[in-house]
Amino acid sequence: MRFLDLIWLVPLLPALGAFIQLLWGRKLSNRAVSLVSVGLPGLSFAWAVGCFLQLLHLQGAPFTKILYTWLPAGAFHLADGALAQLNVEVGFQLDALSAVMMLVVTGVGFLIHVYSIGYMGHEGGYYRFFGYMNLFMFSMLVLVLADNYLMMFVGWEGVGLCSYLLIGFYFHRQSASDAGKKAFIVNRVGDAGFLLGVMLMAVTFGSLNFLEVTEAARSGRFAVGDGVVTAICILLFVGATGKSAQIPLYTWLPDAMEGPTPVSALIHAATMVTAGVYMVGRSNALFILAPTALALVAGIGAATAIWAASIGLAQNDIKRVLAYSTVSQLGYMFLACGVAAFGAGIFHLMTHAFFKALLFLGSGSVIHALAGEQDMRKMGALGSKIPTTAKTMLVGTLAISGAPLLSGFFSKDEILWQAFASPYGRGLLWFVAFVTAGLTAFYMFRLFFLTFEGRSRVSHEVEQHIHESPRVMTVPLIVLAAGAAVAGFVGWPKVLGGSNHFEHFLEPVFENPTMRASAHHVWSLEFGLMLSSVLVAAAGFYVAYLWYIRRPEVPERVAAAAGPAYRLILNKYYVDEFYDALFVNRAKNLGNAAAAFDLAVVDGGVNGTGWFTRLAAEISRLWDLWVIDGLVNVTAFAVKVLSYPVRIVQTGLVQTYALLIVLGVLIFMGYYLIHF
Amino acid sequence: MIPTHYYLFLGTALFTIGVIGVLTRRNVIVILMSIELILNAVNINLVAFSRYFQSVDGQVFAIFVITDAAAEAAVGLGLIIALFRNKETVNADEIDLLKW
Numbered sequence: 001m002r003f004l005d006l007i008w009l010v011p012l013l014p015a016l017g018a019f020i021q022l023l024w025g026r027k028l029s030n031r032a033v034s035l036v037s038v039g040l041p042g043l044s045f046a047w048a049v050g051c052f053l054q055l056l057h058l059q060g061a062p063f064t065k066i067l068y069t070w071l072p073a074g075a076f077h078l079a080d081g082a083l084a085q086l087n088v089e090v091g092f093q094l095d096a097l098s099a100v101m102m103l104v105v106t107g108v109g110f111l112i113h114v115y116s117i118g119y120m121g122h123e124g125g126y127y128r129f130f131g132y133m134n135l136f137m138f139s140m141l142v143l144v145l146a147d148n149y150l151m152m153f154v155g156w157e158g159v160g161l162c163s164y165l166l167i168g169f170y171f172h173r174q175s176a177s178d179a180g181k182k183a184f185i186v187n188r189v190g191d192a193g194f195l196l197g198v199m200l201m202a203v204t205f206g207s208l209n210f211l212e213v214t215e216a217a218r219s220g221r222f223a224v225g226d227g228v229v230t231a232i233c234i235l236l237f238v239g240a241t242g243k244s245a246q247i248p249l250y251t252w253l254p255d256a257m258e259g260p261t262p263v264s265a266l267i268h269a270a271t272m273v274t275a276g277v278y279m280v281g282r283s284n285a286l287f288i289l290a291p292t293a294l295a296l297v298a299g300i301g302a303a304t305a306i307w308a309a310s311i312g313l314a315q316n317d318i319k320r321v322l323a324y325s326t327v328s329q330l331g332y333m334f335l336a337c338g339v340a341a342f343g344a345g346i347f348h349l350m351t352h353a354f355f356k357a358l359l360f361l362g363s364g365s366v367i368h369a370l371a372g373e374q375d376m377r378k379m380g381a382l383g384s385k386i387p388t389t390a391k392t393m394l395v396g397t398l399a400i401s402g403a404p405l406l407s408g409f410f411s412k413d414e415i416l417w418q419a420f421a422s423p424y425g426r427g428l429l430w431f432v433a434f435v436t437a438g439l440t441a442f443y444m445f446r447l448f449f450l451t452f453e454g455r456s457r458v459s460h461e462v463e464q465h466i467h468e469s470p471r472v473m474t475v476p477l478i479v480l481a482a483g484a485a486v487a488g489f490v491g492w493p494k495v496l497g498g499s500n501h502f503e504h505f506l507e508p509v510f511e512n513p514t515m516r517a518s519a520h521h522v523w524s525l526e527f528g529l530m531l532s533s534v535l536v537a538a539a540g541f542y543v544a545y546l547w548y549i550r551r552p553e554v555p556e557r558v559a560a561a562a563g564p565a566y567r568l569i570l571n572k573y574y575v576d577e578f579y580d581a582l583f584v585n586r587a588k589n590l591g592n593a594a595a596a597f598d599l600a601v602v603d604g605g606v607n608g609t610g611w612f613t614r615l616a617a618e619i620s621r622l623w624d625l626w627v628i629d630g631l632v633n634v635t636a637f638a639v640k641v642l643s644y645p646v647r648i649v650q651t652g653l654v655q656t657y658a659l660l661i662v663l664g665v666l667i668f669m670g671y672y673l674i675h676f
Numbered sequence: 677m678i679p680t681h682y683y684l685f686l687g688t689a690l691f692t693i694g695v696i697g698v699l700t701r702r703n704v705i706v707i708l709m710s711i712e713l714i715l716n717a718v719n720i721n722l723v724a725f726s727r728y729f730q731s732v733d734g735q736v737f738a739i740f741v742i743t744d745a746a747a748e749a750a751v752g753l754g755l756i757i758a759l760f761r762n763k764e765t766v767n768a769d770e771i772d773l774l775k776w
Contacts, residue, residue: 647776648776650774650775650776651772651775651776652771652772652773652774652775652776653768653769653771653772653775654768654771655698655699655700655707655768658698658699659699662695662699
């Protein structure tokens, strides 16, 4: 069976699940819902694996399947005068890049769906949760399997919608519904940039198809540093900052933790937020033509990485720490793309999907065990009570910190090396990423120690009910831990003797003469940098160990001593307050002004028209009463008055009438006598 | 021979008296009698002109008039009786139901 021919089954199976749940889910039992909505993504994953294996036979050539032409837009003139025909079709493209994404989305997605059976089992709206999760899977798969920017945008918007629906899943809570709105609106700001970029692309290249645009970009038609291409790249990147939570549009992601933990794991760690990275990777041919845009991407990526890591140092909610960690790690991915090391960025995307999903699901397991407690100040010494969760979380924490041989080590180190050595990189970028690695190790181990080690600060009632999660939740944790441990091996770098299969696999997508030329480099320098990053991670681990295991009183003293700085990062640098003052409250003011205008002017106008109509009606009534009726009455009065003399004729006496007859005869006779 | 105009003057006098009677008298029976007087005046006129024109047409017409007067008198009296039954009066002044 040719899996590739029916590649559209990969997104369609979850869509079917969503369709069933959202129409009939209410009437189905939890068991039936689970069977449908976890089984279908599982089938989708199996099919995706089949497609991937068949893709390998094609030796690097991309596979395209077009279902039908969606927008046959017709011929038009490009900006440079050439004639082009824009045809947007509903089509699927499977190449190395989208295959990686597809496997990550279906694989990790499936595991999270399995986990959710246990986590959401006692919640209301079970079918609704799975319906939205399936819808998300469908949208994300459309996004990664699309063969053109417009269809990708359909998936892009779809995942934004599902993000909103799932963040605001507990919509009865004001904070949750607010967070959902914030996510969608901030996302939308990015989407405006994305759309502008797509439109500019359409009139510059005459096509939105990935293969056609890439070919046109690599053909030499455009000079390096071309202004229009730079503008396109910057606009596309604006969309990426919104979707992938980079500066300045990252503020929605920490708030998105209001949603259920599986949502945080799937959407805000493993898949949706990586859509921006995927998009930049897909547009690599364009970005190579625009060094300014690349510098912007790298700069913002690095800045976001260290900014978010610094905020994560002081957060007390377990999910918040992981949220800021996600923002920071996404910064790493964009840093990689910004130095044209797209393969490294995607490598980190894959490993990050494993360990971040693991960390989130593990934190969900902790929260489940503590019956809803999320504040780390009320945790502690859970390691012995929930051992499976603790062990898998340890693997995840080691992976994200870059402990040698775990997946995070390989991918993060590749990024650090490329930031330093790539023709597009510079030492400052490496240094920022280096410091961030140390901060990452510190705050992640802080999280681990506060939650699982040390002295128990759990409240008494909660302590009675601490229990390990059921197998349906712990098995996905174990599988993800295994992935977080070994997934890095596919990218074993050359400096340590490997051949970096992963980057080799992605080469056809990211071919770049400049990068290939710099392939030969100093092994010892790379090895030295690798060692230094391991040391800085170890330093971060050691400080966390010192402060949270050996001398737990130190953090408070440090926080007190660094008072203003500590408050600054605890309050996330007051960015939300800044945005509120600059944009949100101004928008609300505008809304209020518009409402006041509507009330005073528009409603006033309508009411005024009403008042005026009543006035006209009153005048009409009086006119009718006095003038019209008056005329009629006057006529009657005149007739009455005139009738008085006439009435007298009618005496009722026959003799009077006889007299009148006689008089009449005499008059007639007189007339004739006179004339004759 | 009596000149014709003597008959005409007689006829006119009788006619005038009759008319005055109709217009003036109170008793409805007297009004009826006055109407008879008018009709008879007309008869004299007709017969006088019949003699003048040496034609019998006038006399024939006079017979018709007499017949007619008789019928009319019968009807008139019937009216008066009906009227009397309703209004108990034979005074023309008192029959003014159709007064304004």
